[in-house]
Amino acid sequence: MYRDEIDTPALVVDVGVLRRNIEDMASFARGLGKRLRPHVKTHKVPEIAKMQLSAGAGGICVQKLGEAEVMAAEGIDDIFISNEVVGAQKMARLVRLAEKIELSVAVDDPQNVQELGRVCREAGVELGVYVDVDSGMHRTGVEPDKAGLLAEAVVGTEGLKLVGVMSYEGHAGGPLEPEERRRLIDESIRLTIEAVKDIRRRGIEPGIVSMGSSATVRRSATCEEVTELQPGMYVFNDWYLVEREAAKPETCALKVLTTVMSKTSNERCAIDAGSKAFHLDMGRYPVCVGVEGVEIYKFSEEHGWVRLKGDAGSRVKLGERLSFIPYHVCPCVNQFDIIYGVEGDRVAYVWQVKARGKMT
Ligand SMILES: Cc1ncc(COP(=O)(O)O)c(C=O)c1O
Structure with missing residues (x-):
């Protein structure tokens, strides 16, 4: 054809440009010694997720349990739902998926931690957990000085395993003025590191520190403490990113x-x-x-x-x-x-x- x-109307992707975008981000992460866990909410296509994994990504992020189910059914076996999973219906699906693949979720609430722990114990599975930290976006995530307490709850809950800390600095990519973007990214990094320190103060090793959106990752990735990157839109790019010089x-x-x-x-x-x-x-x-x-x-x-x-x-x-x-x-x-x-x-x-x- x-x-x-x-x-x-149809979506048309230039495969050469797609491959270059995938390779560029993979080599950027590799060069800094970071793990790239791309967010596949952008493309929602298992074959493209596999191209990202072949280029060196270590697992993927999704935003919805349903997206995780689709990707897992296509053979992707390391998935982080970078979002809170709440409610009995979803938890039943979550544990079924955790039986099959390496699965993690984000948490920002001790009650959610308890409920996740209970369903995982009942099902006899272990679920990975990232403590979600609000680094200025004010969407989800605990304040940095509550991260330690939440990490302690995760560590003390059978059925759960603390994988790391995540913060999503999507808001920091928003302003059109580069100065303002830099200021917000740096502030997000500072707040994320505060959360990491709060966890360490409780004698807990925080594990992975995950951040990054396509508009901000080139700067947030330069922070030494950050070990995992989760940008999504870079595979295709769009006019929002063009306007922001990303x-x-x-x-x-x-x-x-x-x-x-x-x-x-x-x-x-x-x-x-x-x-x-x-x-x-x-x-x-x-x-x-x-x-x-x-x-x-x-x-x-x-x-x-x-x-x-x-x-x-x-x-x-x-x-x-x-x-x-x-x-x-x-x-x-x-x-x-x-x-x-x-x-x-x-x-x-x-x-x-x-x-x-x-x-x-
Ligand atoms: C938690 C989280 N991580 C990563 C991403 C990917 O960011 P972007 O699509 O801006 O690259 C998103 C996007 O919404 C997100 O919500």
């Missing part, structure tokens, strides 16, 4: 291929991909590549509303295929069943996005 034969347009491996489905004036047209395809996240629109003057300014579910500027007004034709780099790639990928991997003009791979849509 050729690229020209792909029906739209990627370049040419290192964006994934594009959404669309077709101009209506052109009733030279000022505007409509493409066949709207919010259903792109998932408008962070309030920002995808960016057209290859044709100047093409700007999405609005979505309805099945339409992208496009403004045509300058030459584009006369150059863009009905039926023309336009490619866009998503602003935030992860939720966009989650909208599609398949990804086409292209090498030159040819479709070399058709990957099922097997872990898409996993809510639980």
